[in-house]
Amino acid sequence: MSIPALVAEPPAAAQKTESLRNVCDLPYDVLFELFRHLSAVDVTSLLSTCRDGRKHIQDPSIWQRLCSRYGLRSVAHFGGLPFYVVYTQLLHPYGPLLGLWASDYPYRGNIIEFRLIAGDEHEHGGIIGEVWRFPQTSTRYPVSPEYVRALKIGFDAPFIPSPTPVGADAAFAREVIPKARVYCGVLPPVDDAHWHSTYLEVVPSNSYGYFMQGYRRPFSHPDFPVGDAVWYDTQRGLPRLKPSIPVLVDQRELVRIYPAVRLPIVFASVTPHTKPAGISIHCSSGDDRCTQTYQPALPFDDLSTSPPRYYPLRRDIRAGVNPGDEGWGLETMTGLWLGAFGRYGTEVLHLTWHREQEELQAIKLTGDANVPRGAHSWTLHATSSAPSPPTSTHTGWTSELPGGCLMYSGTGTISERGFPYV
Ligand SMILES: [Zn+2]
Incomplete structure (x- = not known):
């Protein structure tokens, strides 16, 4: 009988379908082309689905391409780290920082600008955050800001690998990947033992805002940002870090019993307006020079305890048009x-x-x-x-x-x- 023989030997076309049922079975150069259209998370997920894929997971060409999306084309000044580490530990989690941020610091506010540096023979590459500082003197014409480095995110600090768990083998130890660290740029370390960290916190959406307690009554400070703020960059997103659980204290009752000699004073409480998630930055040193970088001197006492929140600010900087030109309006x-x-x-x-x-x-x-x-x-x-x-x-x-x-x-x-x- 011929029928059993046909069942036992499927046609050649069916065999081909069977062998390509996993996407990792595609030739690698075809897969690589697919990666062009995928996010880093999708590339990693795809390659993690099969053993053949996992061996390509640190392929420099994949990560070099992803780094180039941020304008980083060389990792020559990243302390010998490969594109894979620079992307996964620095650009992926912290890339959304790149650009301008505006803070809700009472009265004065503050602007911080994050940019990527490729490094040189004097300094490793990384992401730096610089505060725009303006002279506090009377001026008839506006002046450009002075850029004050507040923090850096990178691999400069001495890398302390986690202790290898008891029983782990040498292969495990080799897999330990350096993590990018956020550290203070205001007071650079004098030596390897004096690095101090800066905390970068993703603060979830909440309705806290600032108020001023005057001699007679409290009045609210402008909400920041308001719901339809045109300057707020809705595209940027936030650093890919686990959001904190902020300790927000409603100070409305506390300020009522405050002695009149301490008034007026700024305090924090709930407002009817919900603010979006943002970031806040604070330095572990407790040094006034660090704090004042983010919180320049206020004209009033401030009772609030949480650091200011920063929100993404659209880089809305256009070429000027001469009012004498036809296109001006x-x-x-x-x-x-x-x-x-x-x-x-x-x-x-x-x-x-x-x-x-x-x-x-x-x-x-x-x-x-x-x-x-x-x-x-x-x-x-x-x-x-x-x-x-x-x-x-x-x-x-x-x-x-x-x-x-x-x-x-x-x-x-x-x-x-x-x-x-x-
Ligand atoms: Zn500091």
């Missing part, structure tokens, strides 16, 4: 600007063009004791017929600048010290 002024605020020096603004209202609106990202960060700074009306309603804290104004200027009417915010606006 108020809408071309959208983005980040530096402004001169008299005796408070230079502050950072985000300008937004509101087409329907024909208004250009400026929000403060950094601020001062009179008009704090997060507050509306001014609105400029594109049409002269636009109303400019004066209120207790908003007043109409006009400019009398000499000829050659474009003049618009608008509204601006001024305030007495402490911003008691509600």
Whole structure:
């Protein structure tokens, strides 16, 4: 009989299907092309599904390509570490930091900028965080920030491998992978024994905000960010770290029994507005120079105990358009600007063009004791017929600048010290 023989020997086409049932059975160069379209997590998951895949998991060409997505094309200055380690320990967890962040620090706010350095013969590569610092002196024109290194994430600190568990073999010990560490850039170590860590914390969404307790009553500080903040970068995401469980203390009752001589004072409590998840940074040294990098001197006492939270700020920096050019319009002024605020020096603004209202609106990202960060700074009306309603804290104004200027009417915010606006 011929039938049993057909069952025992399937056709050649069926055999081929059987041998390719796992994606790892594809030729490696085909797989490698597939990786182009996958995230690092997907590549790792795919290669982990089979024994043949696992032997390619540290293939430098895979990780070199993923590093190049961040602009890193050489690991020559990463202490001999391969692309695999630099990507998995540094760029994957901390890559979302790259860019600008704005903090909710009361009144003054703060901007920190993270960038990737490839390293050189003097310094290893890594991610550095630099605070924008402006001189606190009266200025007629805005000045560019001084970049102050606050922290670095990398492999510079001496690597202390975890002790090999009893009974583990030499192969296990070889598998220990150096971890990227976050350490202070304000007070660099004098020697290998004096590295101190900086903690980078992912703070989950919560509704805590700041208030000011005045002599008569408390008033709320501007929420930061507000729900529809145009400057907030919704694309960036947060570092891929386990979120903390923040210890947030409602100080509203405590501040009520505070002695009047200690007032006014800033405190933290719940607001009706939920803030998105953010990051906070604090240095383990406890040294004032470290703390002041993130929390520059406040004009009031501050009772709050949690460090400020930073939120991703869109890198909305555009090439300037000459107002004499045909393409100029108020809408071309959208983005980040530096402004001169008299005796408070230079502050950072985000300008937004509101087409329907024909208004250009400026929000403060950094601020001062009179008009704090997060507050509306001014609105400029594109049409002269636009109303400019004066209120207790908003007043109409006009400019009398000499000829050659474009003049618009608008509204601006001024305030007495402490911003008691509600
Ligand atoms: Zn420090």
